[in-house]
Amino acid sequence: MGLFTPNYVKPGPGIDKDAPPKTGLALFFEIFIREFWALVKLNVLFLLTCIPIVTIGAAMGAMTKVTVRMVRDIPNDVWYDYWRGFRENWKASTVLGLITAPVYGGGLLGLVLYPAGSIIWLVTLAALLILTMVWLYLYPLLTSTTLSFWDCVRDAILLAMLRFYYSFPVALLILALIALEIMFFPLSIPATLLVGCAIPNFIASFLAWSGIQKHVLPPEKE
Known part of the structure; x- marks a missing residue:
């Protein structure tokens, strides 16, 4: 299999069709393990297209497009979905x-x-945590809904507050990973090159999608 060949989700053998669907951490790790190598490909692609300040935003949006599809359990092709999101x-x-980007950079430097x-x-730490809590939802909203930019900003702030119990520890976890x-640079270079950007983004998308599905999207008809 090539580096950017399609990674389509297929049901595994021996799965009970009547088994209750997994939720929470069980679902997170099931998807994470299944998509791990796709996340590695995604991380490499993100780093190759992420020019500081210039394209970091567009690259982040494209990466989020892919990770949201992953957590929604939609068949995905990293190469195609990334460039479509871009x-x-x-x-x-x-x-x-x-x-x-400048706010994060300045905050981390502080x-x-x-x-x-x-x-x-x-x-400074409190400001970064608040920004991260909002950021958890911003890119997933931008890439998975048809809301306007400012509606996404508004809903991201509301979701961060409404789901504080989930948003705060996840924001803390992502900042800790960063x-x-x-702290361990340059020893951390291999991890950064392989999964250092994609894993935090995947975690954010997993948290955000459950909130978007529950509070933003219209309820599905029976």
């Missing part, structure tokens, strides 16, 4: 990237430069 959402994703535990360090990559 084309379809590049304007809104680029604007979002231009706004959030956590390194300011004395740990100081007031300004704690304020911090570990920075």
Whole structure:
């Protein structure tokens, strides 16, 4: 199988058709294990197309397009879906990237430069956590709904508050993963190159889609 060959989801042998569908962490790890090598391909593709500031937003939107399809259990082709997401959402994703990338960069730099535990360090950490909680939903909303940019921003803020119980620990986890990559650089380079971007994005999409499905999308007709 080539690096970017289609990765179509197929039911595995021996699965009971009457078994109850998995939810929560069981579903997360089932999809994660099944899609692991697709996430590696996605991570490499993201890094190859992610030019800081210039294309980071569009690349993030394209990656989210793929990971949302994964968590929705929709058959996916990393190469095709990535470039389709890049084309379809590049304007809104680029604007979002231009706004959030400098803020994230400055915030992470502040956590390194300011004395740990100081007031300004704690304020910076709180600001990053709040931004991350909103960001968890922003890109999935932009890439999986037909809402306008500002409606996505509004709904992302509302979902972050409404689902605080889930959003806060996931935002903390994602920031911790990023911090570990920075702290252990250059030892973390192999992990960063393989899955360092795709895994946090997959985690965010898994959390976001359940909220979008429940609170944003119209209920499915029986």
